[in-house]
Amino acid sequence: MNAKTVIEEILKEKGSIKQVYWVACGGSLIDLYPAHFMLNAESATIESGWYTSKEFILSTPKKLGKNSLVVMCSHSGNTQESVDAAVLAKEAGASVIALTDGKGSKSDDPRFIAWVYPWGDGVPTAEVPSGITLLLAAELIKAQEGFDKYDALCDGIKKMDGIVAAAKTKVNAELGDAFAKACQENNFFYILGSGANFSQTYGFAICSLMEMQWQNCSYIHSGEYFHGPFEVTENGVFYFLQMGSGKCRPMDERALTFLKTHTDRLMVLDTLEYGMDAVDLSVRDYLDSVLLYAMNVELRAARGKVFDHSPDIRRYMGIEKY
Amino acid sequence: MNAKTVIEEILKEKGSIKQVYWVACGGSLIDLYPAHFMLNAESATIESGWYTSKEFILSTPKKLGKNSLVVMCSHSGNTQESVDAAVLAKEAGASVIALTDGKGSKSDDPRFIAWVYPWGDGVPTAEVPSGITLLLAAELIKAQEGFDKYDALCDGIKKMDGIVAAAKTKVNAELGDAFAKACQENNFFYILGSGANFSQTYGFAICSLMEMQWQNCSYIHSGEYFHGPFEVTENGVFYFLQMGSGKCRPMDERALTFLKTHTDRLMVLDTLEYGMDAVDLSVRDYLDSVLLYAMNVELRAARGKVFDHSPDIRRYMGIEKY
Known part of the structure; x- marks a missing residue:
């Protein structure tokens, strides 16, 4: 599959x-x-709209129709509410791209433009959802209205693989043990980030830590931090700050300045110190999250080792009925 | 000010x-x-787009222009990044409504359509931002394309004042003490909700609890709960579930079923048991949050009494420079 061809065919059909x-x-x-x-x-x-599948089904946007494109993603391919959302969108006349790692799964269905992606160590960013979706969006903007950051984005996606590889070594050397220790010393903590990176702030919390490590935590937008959440900050409360390298960085910098003087438990992962300076400034906001995801994976593994809790263990997901 | 007149004048100017x-x-x-x-x-x-002010400034939507309406809200009227966002929008040619309680504040500026609202006990829902914004959206849909739920929404907004008054008594009698006790017994807990109500799930966490009570907590979308966060659920972990009364309710019901058998510390606030059955089903999704906000206020006050911590106390906001 190729993002350019997929978008060309959709636009040929839909105008x-x-x-x-x-x-x-x-x-x-x-x-x-x-x-x-x-x-x-x-x-x-x-x-552009961004929906958890069940909410898309229960509160479907009125505009959903022939000129809509729905990009659904289900890693296993069998997440029922995501498949249902894709079927609903197809029946409303929308073009539906279904991204899945599950060949032969419910998402790998001829009603959708099924895009089965590979997964695992060494698969390039361009071939997994975080890269595919950026390429789909970039091809769509380029084809429909022109996109002056197209080349920078494509170049950035290519660079991410090398950046991530180097950053893995660095984060394990610099933060891995300290993060695992912080988890031992704090039953609960806060993760901060902003912009597109807020997805990985949320993801570090709900996937890497709650799901895979049974670690209690919360996620706060760095810009929103000063409008309520910062009142809970004090010595003894652990904060993990993800700093972006793009235009949204000032929100993270403001949080850093405050946190430095208001808690004695702070850990910072600054994407600018992890290789993002090699990417064009105009697209860093969209690519930092690729790096942050990889760092979340390393840090949860580091915690897992110290707690003897493999990130693959589940007690409910795929085990119980719910 | 009147939502109908404001929208009429904007449409007269902008088409x-x-x-x-x-x-x-x-x-x-x-x-x-x-x-x-x-x-x-x-x-x-x-x-429709929803932005924290600084992110709107740093990652401004490319579409912002003459045919955009920006609705900014700053309670004090002097939130600098919100005022800056409004100025940026005005300079891009957008119509800007500035909602504020602060007469004479930076938001009460002739460059904007400044709407100074009253605040305090007894002010009707229709006259505060939660009501004004729904009315602005409803008038806009009605004028531009017709809105078959317009009458139901206006009727519902009128009913909310009575519903909230009765619910305050009920929540204090039924949940107030128990919630305060739960806060004593749990240094940290989770709040769940979905749909438009997720705003009050977030709000209960970051405003009522983190800001006003220095209470550590986290907020989880009921639909997302099953895709990661539920793995952290076990006996001894406290969950507060806000159940909606509208189309999004199935997400909260699914969470309820799971929580009932997977933790021994659960508190439920079911809006259907707090008067929302009096509102037309088609608009409950948009009005539950008015009720939930009022309940958050009561519950934080109940906690405040037991902890001897007035919800008016701040240690950083408006005190330090940041």
Whole structure:
């Protein structure tokens, strides 16, 4: 599959796309956020919506129709509410791209433009949902209205693989043990981030920590932090700050300045110190999250080792009926 | 000020509105969410975006222009990043409504359509931001494309004052003491909700509890709960579930079923048991949040009494420079 060809064929059939709805659950929904964020910032013609699948079904946007594109993602391919959302969208006349790692799954269905992606160590960013969705959005903007950041984005996606590889070594050397220790010393803590990266702030909390480590935590938007949440900050409360490298960085910098003097338990992961300076400034906001996801994976593994809790263990998901 | 007249004048000047951007910080941002949610579900012609003010400034939507309406809200009227966002929008050619309680504040500025609202006990829902924003959205949909739920929504807004008054007595009798005790017994807990109500799930966490009670907590979307966060659920972990009364309710019901058998510390606030059955089903999704906000206020006050911590106390906001 190829993003350019997929978008060309959709536009040939539909003429134009007026809305893109990004629909998935949990970890898959998180992967779709940066492309949604980029469309909102960069497109003059396309509306973008981002929905957890069940809410898309229960409170379906009235505009959903022939000129809508729904990008659904289900890693296993069998997340029922995501499949149902895709069917609902198809029946409303929308074009539906279904991203899945599950060949032969319910998402790998001829009613959808099924895109089965590979997964695992060494698979390039361009071939997994976080990269595919950015490429789909970029091709759509480019084809429909022109996109002056297209080349920078494609170049950035290519660079991410090398950046991530180097950053894995660095984060394990610099933060891995300290993060695991912080989890031992804090039953609960806060993770902060902003912009498109807020998806990985949320993702670090709900996927890497709550789901995979049974670690209590919360996630706060760095910009919103000063409008309520900061009142809970004091010595003894642990904060993990994800700092972006793009235009949204000032929100993270403001949080950093405050946190430095208001808690004695602070850990910072600054994407600018993890290789993002190699990416063009104009697209860093959309690519930081690829790096942050990889860092979340390393840090949960580091915690898992110290707690003897493999990130693969589940007690409810896929085990109980719910 | 009157929502109908304001929208009529904007449409007279602009012809049509293509985008509405709801822009504010913290508690004010929370108040804008149900109107944003309603526009997405109910409008066939208007795109809706919801932004914390600084992110709107740093990652401004490319579509912002003459046919955009920006609804900014700052309770004090002097939230600098919200005022800056409003000025930015005005300079881009957008119509800007500035909602504020602060007469003579920076938001009460002739460059904006300044709407100074009253605040305090006994002020009707229709006259505060949670009601005003729904009315603005409803008038806009009605004028531009027709809105078959308009009468039901207006009727519902009128009914909310009586519903809230009765619910205050009920929540204090039934949940007040128990909630305060739960806060004593749990250093940290989770709040769940979905749909437009998720704004008050977030609001209960970041405003009522983190800001006003220095209470650690986290907020989880009921639909997302099953895609990661539920793995952290076990006996001894306290959950507060806000159940909606509208179309999104199935997400909360599913969470309830699971929580009932997976933790021994659960508190439920079911809006259907607090008077929402009096509101037409078609608009309950947009009005539950008015009730939930009022319940958050009562519950934080109940906690405040037991902890001898007035909800008016701040240690950083408006005190330190940040």
